[in-house]
Every structure is written in structure tokens, then in C-alpha cells.
Amino acid sequence: MTEIADYKQAFIRNNWYAAAWRREIDTRPLARTILGERLALFPTKEGGIGALKDQCPHRLAPLSMGECIDGGLRCGYHGLLFNASGACINVPGQDFIPTTAKVKSYPVRERLGLVWVWMGDAEPDESRLPSIPQHGEPGWALLQDGYQHHAANYRIEIENLMDPAHTTYLHKQTIGNPAAKDVPVQVERNERSISAFRWMERTPPSPFDKQSRDFGDGLVDRMVSFSFELPGVSFVEVCSMPTGLDKTEDNKNLGLRTLSYKFLTPEDERHTHFFWLHLRNHRLDDTAYEQQLRAGLEKTYVEDNQVASAIQIEQERCGKRQFTGLKIDHAPTMALRLLDTMIADEQATAVA
């Protein structure tokens, strides 16, 4: 059906991509490849983060093999010192600094404990930085620092994340549900995102819910929602709340809520950085539960990577993405179509 060849390398460039957890960058520079470009991340004098092309313009040594000195990055080969804007500010052995002694720098922001890098040539758009109202708020417990390296193009990851139907089979050991009744049915397309959700009213609480709270013999209203802010932010919410209430934020907070975020950053056309964090409004101080929860999520994402990386290999082998379409493809297909539109728009703008 669909060919893979023509968009293998198609990335949206004017976007904030999660590059690292802030705590990954300490006193040593960090090498990370994003959209096929190699970056060196390092701490600046002001306590922020700098992001430079990971290649000294002199002999091409990776700057990430150098040292963080005085808020700059010093090449480990001949000692050229660069500041966070990519200017060379010292060349050992000579006073004159050539105008060619410079490297590309990338705009950097910190948010949600993550370092975000703007990869495009357009002006960085602050409004596009992801925000999570509950992040850091009282009443919410945070699992963070989640990271996996996935061996698949980010489109395969998007299909996976917009597709709850697979949990019954791929994740039957973890979050799978034989009934698969939680599949959202309403799908909405917005300017840069796709969302799908479903409310099941007056339904028995799940065994998992019962484990977290005593609902007695009562029923709950249960919601599952999936959304994807393209090209990289996946958000899944599950909420079980007392029946008969309006579906407001405040009322939802009376129930059990979990907010699961994944931030996808293409490393190159075959690999994806998979950052994740998880918020919940219950069992806040239950450490044993939290360890079990983290292990379960990690296992689930490992299962996703196993199938995604196998699909990556098959797509490259046969040059196709699929040979038959199903009803469950509805949301993933909408997401990829919107992505294609966004990429085409960006490229049209760049040419104009």
C-alpha cells in the first residue's frame, strides 16, 4: 500500500524536541543525535544549557569529547573554546580568531525537567513548548527521567501510541485488557493534534482501580483519552470518577487519574529517543507501588520497541508500510496525514 521511501527522512524541523533530561547534563558534555544531526549539550556559566553542533570546525573532533570550561565547551584535541552561541572565544597558540572558527548553535529551553532544542531555522516559538498544568502541583506524584532508545522511525511510534487496540495483544502481560472495551471512539483533529476519547458511564471499577481505592460495590464513570500533539508529544489519560457528576477538572480530581506523557525525538530515520513521565493523583507516597508502576511501564515500552523495531526492518525490507487497512487504523492514519500536511506546509514555507 503506502510506500515508505518518500518520507523516510521527512522531519518537522521548526519544533522543540526533547533532547535530554536536565540531570543528564552535569559537568561533562553530552552527545545526542537529533534529526540526524549530532549535538553536544553542556552547562553554561549562567546555569543553563548550551547546544552546539558536535564537531569542531578545525579538525572535526566531536566537541562532546572535550571539556566544560568557564561556561563554554573546549575541544579536547587542540583546545579551541566555544561559547553557547557557537562563537570561538579562544584559540591556543594564536591571538587571532578566524571568522570561520564557529559552530552552529541551537536554541535551548528547559521545561518539565527536560532540555528542549529548537531544530529549525525559523524563530523559536515559545508557545509551542509543552506544558502540563498538574506538573509540580500538590496532590500529584511524578515519575520522571524515563528514557528508552527505540530502533524505529518515529512514524511507527506515532501509530503505536495512537492505537490503544494493540494493548490487548502486545501488552497482555502488563496493561493488556482482553475485552479491549476501553478503545476510544470519538476522534478529533485539531490544528496540530489528534485526540480520541471515550466515557463509559456507570461501569464497574477495574481490578486495578479497586486496588487503589475502595469503591465499595459502587460503579464509576470511566474515561480513556489519547492525544498526540504532532510531531512528538503523546498524552494518555485514564480517569475513574464517581458516577453522576459533571466532567469538570475538579470533579475528575475526585476520582483516580493517571496522566501518561511520552516525548518522541527522532534520532535519525531509523531510531527514536523515547522520553516519558507519568503523573497520578493517588497513592502518592506508596513507594512500593511506585516501583512496581515504573517497572510495569518500562516493560510495556520495551514491548512496544520490540514490535516497532521489527516493523522498521520489515518496512525497509519490502519498501511498504502496510498491505491491508483496518478500522483500528482510524486515529493513527489521521495522525500521520496531519503530520504529512504539517511537513508539507513547513517545506512550502521554507521554499517561499
Place this chain on the structure above:
Amino acid sequence: MTEIADYKQAFIRNNWYAAAWRREIDTRPLARTILGERLALFPTKEGGIGALKDQCPHRLAPLSMGECIDGGLRCGYHGLLFNASGACINVPGQDFIPTTAKVKSYPVRERLGLVWVWMGDAEPDESRLPSIPQHGEPGWALLQDGYQHHAANYRIEIENLMDPAHTTYLHKQTIGNPAAKDVPVQVERNERSISAFRWMERTPPSPFDKQSRDFGDGLVDRMVSFSFELPGVSFVEVCSMPTGLDKTEDNKNLGLRTLSYKFLTPEDERHTHFFWLHLRNHRLDDTAYEQQLRAGLEKTYVEDNQVASAIQIEQERCGKRQFTGLKIDHAPTMALRLLDTMIADEQATAVA
């Protein structure tokens, strides 16, 4: 001399290839690549074996990552269920099964403890399944389940197996014989096979023969025969029998006989599945001897793989197969010429 480029990928397709030992396929599907095609093998409801292309038509997940359910194969990603003829018989989440929801299936037979797969488009030819009259018969001991993965094109393996002259040098630690007197001299070409043999009459029994039977001070008539049913079945027989008798099957059974079979299945143009079994009519219940025999055969085939895989690399490096021809090339050359003829015939038929 001969170029390698033009037939690197030339396989005979209308043929039964050994795909697996039957006992390799239990409750889990088995992935195996044959002629560059990836197959998933699995047990069917009737106790047989199904062979499907190892790729779900939906998202291309390998079916071998799925489960054997109800005699079918269920994709591990979204649960599509396929039967042994490749038809999709269930799609979770919808009642309608798209006509495109199907995969290629391969004819399968079981024989000699092995699973055989027909890789061509022509009607499977039952008469081409290999048979061994002594297999399973009383008076014969069987070594089976032999398997090695060899890193060479199957043509290099054919040359090796039709060439007893190398045993003196390559296998000097195992079956090598400094005198190399056992080399067959008569070579015959048949429709799909090459055979070569030699009888040495009234010759002293080998030390190995003496170890297996007390010949007194007497002499034996000794035969070595090599044959190759193209493209994949190698058969080597060694027989030491009392002198002066007619060379009938019954009389040969009075002596020491070993029948050594190898079944070659190209995995791709650079790798070959090497299945083997071994029959003998002596020391039937000698377990210690049998262990030693198996270890010796395994070591011999490892030596073959070492040189074959080195040759594979050299052939690819220089684009040639050889620069000088020798007398010992007679049988291997006949075998490869016959193979070329068979491939050309098959391709001419396919076009016609």
C-alpha cells in the same frame, strides 16, 4: 576465472527445502529464512505444520512474534488470526475481514524427521521428497537433529561436499587420511544428480574399521561413494565388506556401512542452513561411540564452515570464484554445471 556476480542469487525455487527439524516446532512459532524469504512455521490443528510468510499484512509485524492459537497463527501486535493457508480468519474489533488481509502460504511436508517447504510457484512434486530406505529400519542406528548455520553461498557448500580430496588437509584432525586413496574416480551425471564412487578390492581394513569389528588378519572390499541430488541433498556412503562377494545391498549389509546425509537450504545468497543425519549398521547400542561420532562429525562440519565462509568473503571481495582449475574439481564442476542447467530450465519454464 568464473565470475560470481551473475548467479549470486540464483536459486532453484521449485524444490522441497529442509526448513526445520520437526521437533524444533513445539508450541511457539519458529522464524526461518529460506531463499531470502522469511517464513513463520507453526503447528496446525491437525498436528501438522503450517508455513506462512513471516509478515502480518496489516503493520508488517513478524507473525513469528505472535502466538499459536487454535491451529492458527495470531499476530502479536493486533491479534489478526491466520490459518495455515494464509487466510485471515479473525480481526479483533471488526466483523468484516478485508480481502487484502492474507499472507502467502507454502506447501509443507514432513519426512525423515524434517519439515520440508516447497518454495516455487509450480505444483509441489511429491516424488522429489527425499527418501532413505534404511531410515527407521531395524539394524540401523540413527543420528539426527544435526544442524549448523554456515556463512557461505550454497554453491561453495556443494563444491565442498562433492570434493573428498579436501579431507586430507582440512579435516586432518578428524576424518582426514594422509593417503587420500579413497577418492572416487568414476563420476556419473544423472538428470538431477551427480554421483561418484570407487571400490577398492582386497584392501586392508582401516584402523577405524578394525575398531568397529574384528576382521582378523583378513582383507575387505571397500567402497566410498558420493552423490548429490541437486540442489540440496548430499549423500556419502562408506562400506567395508567381506571380499569376494557380489556388491548387492544384502551383501553390503554384511559389512560395515555408514550413510551420511546433509540437506542444504540456502538462507540467502551468503548463508546456508546445514541439516545432517547419519545412519550406521554397526555398534548400534554403543552410546559412548555414538557421542564420539556425533562430536567428530560436528567438528568436521565446523571446519568446512570455516573455510567456506572465508571463501565466501574472498569471492565477494574479488568477484571471482577461482583462478586455477585442478583435476579434483571434476565432480564439483559437473555438479555446478548441472545446477546452472537446472536453474536455466526452471527460469525458461517460468517465463514461458
Place this chain on the structure above:
Amino acid sequence: MTEIADYKQAFIRNNWYAAAWRREIDTRPLARTILGERLALFPTKEGGIGALKDQCPHRLAPLSMGECIDGGLRCGYHGLLFNASGACINVPGQDFIPTTAKVKSYPVRERLGLVWVWMGDAEPDESRLPSIPQHGEPGWALLQDGYQHHAANYRIEIENLMDPAHTTYLHKQTIGNPAAKDVPVQVERNERSISAFRWMERTPPSPFDKQSRDFGDGLVDRMVSFSFELPGVSFVEVCSMPTGLDKTEDNKNLGLRTLSYKFLTPEDERHTHFFWLHLRNHRLDDTAYEQQLRAGLEKTYVEDNQVASAIQIEQERCGKRQFTGLKIDHAPTMALRLLDTMIADEQATAVA
């Protein structure tokens, strides 16, 4: 700046390349790739070394998988025996030796404990074999058998070896000197070599010098010289001698001298054999010091390989060698230009 594509594979062929330490070749043949050609080295009947193309002309088995027999090399597959001039002198199973049964042989010399191979088609030029007057002389201690496999084109290695400026940064744990005052300033170009040196008169001895000899509170005259005989011999000398003397060999021997040699042999366009030896005229019998010295040199060369192999990858990735030039590039640039001239001369001669 400079493109890498056009000279990636440009080697000087008419040259003696270090192929192995003599003691690497004992009773087994040694496989080594030089300028992309695979050689088998083996001991001859006369106690010398033979060098043949590592490929039997019959089935292409590597001769290095064979055996050293009677001063020749016997193929491990079918037993063809070759002498050191590449002629086949025995074919098992036949009396006639085909004229095509031969392999290319390479001229070989032994010097400085190393085996040298002439890779070109021109007559071997004995005068080009490297010589070291102090090698084997009384009063000098020798560290030899040094070898590392470096994952970079030899040009990157040449730049590294002609560039003392990097020691301050790359080797700050070992031989680095924060002041970098030892950088030579005078650079000379000769017919096939580049040399650079600097005398610092009446300077305090280094801590390292003081460790080796008690200079009291006195001063020394200190010299550092670098030279490179293209394409493969690097020589670095450091000398600290009493002040006020003429700079003759005899007077230099009154001081502390170290002579450091590296012999580069391109394995292929991405890898370099890095042989090294080291001579000193002090602490001749100090075993503990010698062990420490060897370990320090090995670590330094490992650091060189780390940056060189990273640069190799970057050069291939972007197709360039550098984007800005510095003063410290003077000597390396002269060396590579001379190398280009030599390669062009050799190729012009070959065509003519």
C-alpha cells in the same frame, strides 16, 4: 574546506611498509592487510620471511589458514604448496602444475626488528629502508614490539604526529604540558620529509627530567624535534643537555635523550597499523621505570586513536576535512601537501 573524497584511497605504493614485528611470525602464518591487500606472512626455509597474497588461486581459501611446511606455505583446503616467490610447487592428486597455479609475492626485508614489505611494482629501493643509528648500540635502551590498530586513515595520523600542539589538551593526563612551550617553530621541507624543531636555551629542566637526573639548581638547553619521512615514519626527539655546549651528537649524548619512532602502515582507507619503538640513553636498567614508560606511551597512543577514529567518522559523514585553519596547522599541512605531490609523482610515473 578540503574534500576527502578524491584521495581516500590514495596510497604511495613504491614504499617499504612495516608489516609485522619479526617475532609475530613463528611457526604459523600471519594474516595482515596492507593498502587494502591481504597478505600472508610466513617463515621461509632460509630463516627469512615470505609474503604472499593471502588467497589460494584454486578456491580462494586464505593461505594464512594453512600451514608452514618446508619453508613454504600450504593451503589448508586442498594442500597446494607455494614457495616464497609465489610459485605452486605441489598439487596433491596430480603431477602437472597448471601455469595459473601461482600467487603474487611481495619483496620482504627485515630491519629494526620489523618485517618490511614493498607494495609497489617498481624495483624495491633498499636505500629507503628506515635506519636508526642508535638502534642496538650500547648506551641505549630499547622499547620495542609496540603495536596498535588505529581506526583512521593514515592522513589523520600524520596530522596528529606532526602536530605537537595537541598534547596540551588530548594528552593532559600523560605527556601534556599546560604551557605548550615545547612547540617547534622552524619547519623544513626536504625531498620526502618534513622536519620541525626548537631549541630552548638556558631553561629550567622539566619535572620529568629532574626525575631522571639530578641537575642540581642548574639550567639545561632543551630541544624538541619532530620529523616525518613520508608516507610512514614519524620521529620525535627530545633532548635536555648541559648549557653552553655545541649541539653535536656527542654533546647531546651527555644529556637526556629520547628517540620515539612510529611506523604507520595503512591497512585500508579507514584503518592504520601503528607500530612504535622508543630509545633512551638514561635509566637503562630501571625496569620499573620502563614499565611505567611503556604504559604511558600506550595510553597516549590510545588517546590519539580515540580522537583520530572520531575524526575519521566525521570526515566520512560530512565529506570534508576541516572548516577553519589555524597557525598550528603549518607543519601538518606541509606534510600532507608533500604527500600529495609524492602520490601524484608516483602515479604520473606509473602511467608514463
